[in-house]
Each structure stands twice: as C-alpha cells, then as structure tokens.
Amino acid sequence: MKNPTIIVKVDERSNVEKTIRKFKRLCESYGVVKEYKKRQDYKKPSIKNKEKLEAAQKRRVKTSHRSSRMSRI
Secondary structure (H helix, E strand, O other): OOOOOOOOOOOOOOOHHHHHHHHHHHHHHHOHHHHHHHHHOOOOHHHHHHHHHHHHHHHHHHHHHHHHHHHHO
C-alpha cells in the first residue's frame, strides 16, 4: 500500500466535530483503519486461509437463502 497523505483543511467557520468526522471518513476511505486492524496481530497463513474459506462458505449460504426466498414469491 502506498503511503497516502490525508489532508483536512480546518477553516475558522467550520465546526471542529464536523472536521474530525471528515477526517475519520477519509481514513476509512483510504483503508487506514482496515490496514491498522490487519497489522495489529500476526495470523499464521493457515489460519488466514481457514478464515477465508469460512467467509466464502458463509457468503454462499447467505446468497442461497436469498435466492430461495426470492423464488417462492
């Protein structure tokens, strides 16, 4: 990931809380929060793969439930 520079200009007229919310949104859109959480702890590659497979299975079950519910209508 490239090193993004997040700049939020603070104006005398603007509200501080609003500026902080804007900063948080920018951090989220750049993926800073996601990257931080990912780097907090080390996971073995086997555990990462297992979690990935479980997430894929969960998505498949969710989409199959949706499609079966829609076919009844």
